[in-house]
Amino acid sequence: MKFLKNIRKLSDRSDEELILHYREQADVAILGILYQRYIHLVYGVCLKYFKNREDSQDAVMQIFEKLVDDLLQHQVTYFRGWLYVVVRHYCIRKVSQEGKRVQQNQEFFDEKFMESTLEWSPVDDTEPGDMNRLLEDCLEQLKAEQQSCIRLFYLQEKCYQEIGEQLSLPLNKVKSYIQNGKRNLKLCIERKHEPSA
Template identity: 20%
Template sequence: MTPLTAPPPISSLPDPEIVALARKGSESAYRELVARYERPVFSLVFRMVRDRETAEDLSQETFIKVLNNLDRYSPEFKFSSWLFKIANNLTIDHLRRRRVDTVSIEGAPDAVTSESAKATSIAVVSGNESPLEELESRELGTAIEGAIARLRPEYRACILLRHVEDRSYEEIAEIVKLPLGTVKTYIHRARHELRAALEDVR
């Protein structure tokens, strides 16, 4: 008698298979999706709203909306792009309702661990810099984040997805639900505004 082969652990399955299981009501599959994406979603949202509590609320709202709308997800698209689209839309709506100021590049102001601070920071310092160079780099990073925070929410989302999340132009267009040409225009304008805002820095 041939022994039964144990199914692979759910953490080893690709997104489409986990989504299919979650659609059938598997709580472990949904928990795996959350575990897989909660950190990148929180990181993106925090960089846009610059407030830990708000970022946590919006991230939680994102996953609730994902759970309630799994039947609307089309497998022809990457799950991560669909997920980021939901997070982006919720965050943009929030930013339109409330003007958000910037803080430092050190991560969430009340991050309780070095890991959580790292997850919500933007690295601008190399390991080979002198203390003075490191200070200058951090000051530059603070100026950059301040400039990003003053961008229109739509520009901010595109520039963060491109340069922080390393998404392709095509993925960004899918996430923000805009034509590819519009995304390229937004990123071009965002870069122009950032250069203008930072022309007196360094």
């Protein structure tokens, strides 16, 4: 029975515990369990850059091979964030090697090492109907599309599809309006907080 407990523990363990375990035993199977948790995200990011299913799948596997060594060499404290950086770097290098131009190229290079992939904004914690003045003020300052998308998404809890239909926008536009609006809101609120603090 004892060994069954050990089996269960392996898949129940946190990312960081698994990494420790992997560093101790250098057992690729442990890394496999860990990577399995993120495989869809890694694949998604690769798809975003390569825009091709086959290349992306190969990239997912090559990144895994890379992790086998990298995780032994580097001390990783937050796997999720670290993996995201690794994946992006890999994709950027691959894409630029092949001389393909990618739209968001500029965004790639201003990144810094990431402790967290969290992108929190005050709107995340705002319940519909419970708007504070500060947020409302900042919301007012957003561009029209961003503002209406944020309002519909966070305050009326509509999904992309509904917003897209309502504003006759393609879904990826809706997403980027919300994403950028969210970022701007956060900046705006931080700006307003500073003087008072």
